[in-house]
Amino acid sequence: MKKLFIYINTLLIFSLAFGAFAQTKFRGEGMDNDLELFSLSASSVSGSEVDLEFSFNNRLDPSSVNESLVRINGSECLSSGKITFSKDGTRFKIRAKISSKQFSLSISGVESQDGIRMSPVKIDSVEVGYTYTRRSSGKWERS
Numbered sequence: 001m002k003k004l005f006i007y008i009n010t011l012l013i014f015s016l017a018f019g020a021f022a023q024t025k026f027r028g029e030g031m032d033n034d035l036e037l038f039s040l041s042a043s044s045v046s047g048s049e050v051d052l053e054f055s056f057n058n059r060l061d062p063s064s065v066n067e068s069l070v071r072i073n074g075s076e077c078l079s080s081g082k083i084t085f086s087k088d089g090t091r092f093k094i095r096a097k098i099s100s101k102q103f104s105l106s107i108s109g110v111e112s113q114d115g116i117r118m119s120p121v122k123i124d125s126v127e128v129g130y131t132y133t134r135r136s137s138g139k140w141e142r143s
Contacts, residue, residue, distance in 0.1 A: 026047075035072075037107065037116040043130040050098045050128050054107065054123045056118070059089035064111035067094055089113070102127045 039055035051079055052070065070077035078097040086091045108120035123132055123140050132140045 004107045015131065031132065033116065035110065035112040035116045036134070037110075037121050038134045039131060040105070040123060040126070041046045042126055042128045043059060044128045045095060048097050050096050051093055052096055053091060053107070054110075056091070056110070056112075058112040058114070058116070059068060060085070060092065061111045061113050061115070062089075062092075063099075065092055067096075068097070069107055069109045070094060072096060072098060073103050074106075098128070 022035040035053055036057045038057055039053075041051075041055075043051045043053070045051055055105065062083075065083055065085075067077045067079040067081065067083070072078075076095065080095045083092050083094050092141075103126055104122065104124045105126050106120060106122040110118045113116075126132060129141070130142045132142055135141050
């Protein structure tokens with residue numbers, strides 16, 4: 001009977017420890033669960049209009065996204081006001097009026113569906129016709 005009691009206690013301790021570990025991983029604790037912009041594409045539409053597509057690592061809260069969050073050369077983005085979201089909710093596209101083929105871009109204030117707000121991002125020297133991918137904190141690679 002004593003061996004059975006020890007066996008059950010040992011089993012209970014292991015199951016509790018495993019349950020705590022699994023719950024931590026499920027909630028995303030200890031993992032990188034921040035909302036991050038990892039890709040930006042700038043595609044020419046017409047002489048002064050560019051489609052900017054932003055890709056994130058998590059589903060977005062559509063109500064947190066508007067053109068005032070995007071700044072081009074330090075000024076608020078002038079757009080058609082229409083924002084298009086991808087089906088999976090991790091990307092959005094906005095059409096902006098840009099006077100030059102090279103510009104700086106910053107974005108902040110976007111939130112995930114879980115209410116996590118992204119850290120502000122600034123990308124200098126964005127050129128129309130290229131995609132920019134984040135390789136490490138603050139470092140962007142053009143492709």
